[in-house]
Amino acid sequence: MALKVFDLQCDTGHVFEGWFASRADYDSQVERGLLGCPVCDSKTISRRVSAPRLNVSGATRQPSSRNQPDTDGSDAATMQAELIRHVRAVLRATENVGPRFAHEARRIHEGDAPERPIRGTASADEREALAEDGIAVMSVPAIFDDERLQ
Numbered sequence: 001m002a003l004k005v006f007d008l009q010c011d012t013g014h015v016f017e018g019w020f021a022s023r024a025d026y027d028s029q030v031e032r033g034l035l036g037c038p039v040c041d042s043k044t045i046s047r048r049v050s051a052p053r054l055n056v057s058g059a060t061r062q063p064s065s066r067n068q069p070d071t072d073g074s075d076a077a078t079m080q081a082e083l084i085r086h087v088r089a090v091l092r093a094t095e096n097v098g099p100r101f102a103h104e105a106r107r108i109h110e111g112d113a114p115e116r117p118i119r120g121t122a123s124a125d126e127r128e129a130l131a132e133d134g135i136a137v138m139s140v141p142a143i144f145d146d147e148r149l150q
Helices: 023-031 074-093 101-109 124-132
Strands: 002-010 015-020 045-047 053-056 095-098 118-120
Touching: 002 023, 015 023, 095 101, 101 118, 101 124
Parallel strands: 095 118
Antiparallel strands: 002 015, 002 045, 002 053
16 A cells, blocks of 8 residues: 655644545545644644655565665665564553553652553643653654554
8 A cells, every 4th residue: 555655844843744545635634633743732734845755565676776876765665664663662662551641650750650661642731741840751643552563
């Protein structure tokens, strides 16, 4: 399946990448408010001007001359595979505390729970409150918590 890869930007200037089945899929997700910035969770997202790129699963590499640059996307495929390997390792090494993330992160920070790597969900307000209390958290796109990646 070929995926369209778009460069996106939120209204606060964070730049990130989105993968969609089609342009219509992107438009539909924007209209339904499903897209959010992975850094600040802003729902005001726009496409940046970029060269179109497809992520084609199962593509085969064609032989090329040694003097030609690699334009078949194999470097991108290699980086994508490496990213997925790292994501799987992180998922295996963390405890999913789900919607209790903010509460559990605070308990760990205050010494009321054993220190360990956790992951879960938290609202923008919860993340902001944790940051104000000096508790470092990092937002990642929900796709990285997909059980198929584990």
